[in-house]
Amino acid sequence: MNVDCGTNLDLKSDLGIMDSNNSKQLKDKEPGSSESNGADTSQSTDLYQYETQHFGFTPTSLINGMFNSVCDLYREALKAFAKACFEKNPTLTSVDELTAARRAVGEKIDTDICTVFDALEHYLLAQVFSIPESVVLPEDQCQLLRSSEEEGTVLEKRKTELKKKIIAVKYANAKLDQHRKQITSLQESLDDILNKLSSSDARIGQLNAEGIGDWGSFYSEMLRKATESQ
Known part of the structure; x- marks a missing residue:
């Protein structure tokens, strides 16, 4: 899961406030894959069409939303921390040092979040949002009569x-x-x-x-x- 969490933003532009508009997207993957396969939303919908029909949403879209929410949360926290550090001790560290530190922390958080969500995605798609091939949904029972x-x-x-x-x-x-x-x-x-x-x-x-x-x-x-x- 390779994402850009916007850690290379210029701290000078907003007193160390990170840009929260650089949204992250979890790439749709086959269950069990630890790398993005570049599949788009339409391909994901086709792949999980039966699950989407049953649950009323695309499983991968839900996981993407969860991933982005977590990333937004840590962005806000890191942004607030960077701003507080700059405002409280503007002369303690230089802007370049604070930017480099923020980037290093962001990369570490990226790695941890992506690792956790890879495992979570595999579990949800394989164990929670998976419908066995032998199961026929009630609305599809009529298909058996054709x-x-x-x-x-x-x-x-x-x-x-x-x-x-x-x-x-x-x-x-x-x-x-x-x-x-x-x-x-x-x-x-x-x-x-x-x-x-x-x-x-x-x-x-x-x-x-x-x-x-x-x-x-x-x-x-x-x-x-x-x-x-x-």
Whole structure:
């Protein structure tokens, strides 16, 4: 994290007051990186788009704001200290010495703050503001219901096949019902023939050969007609 904290400002211009308008920016980095990668805000937003959607802010923008707030705070403190030293003892140190001392202190604070914020940024982006890939936000649940064009084609084909199977089953059921009715009717015809045969048993013994032949032909014809009618 390389930043310019404005420590080379001229003390003579404002009695040792440091310029607080030289704002610092924490460069957006990949989690775990200790050096700036030069990514701009739009790239950071794209990188953490899902997190931004969920939290309502870009994680790196929040960290940048925290970083700048800390830097502004230490600037004000260092500025007030430099001003107080100059006003209380204007002859104790020269302006150049005070400027050099201020610059050295600023560089040390820069290093410490950047080191701390590198670790903080890595922790926040990896542990706090990170949404696992397996998690689907409530507002994105509807996306799971959308079918691709290929899936739609497969489903349509499957639906057509199921329709054909349903029609085939209905046809088979109709044919089975028809056969059941035919079997029932045939059974009734056979029962009727058996009843007539039973009532004729007593008379068979009284028939001669020609009569038995006629009797067999008669009932055979009845059975044939009953079968053909089905």
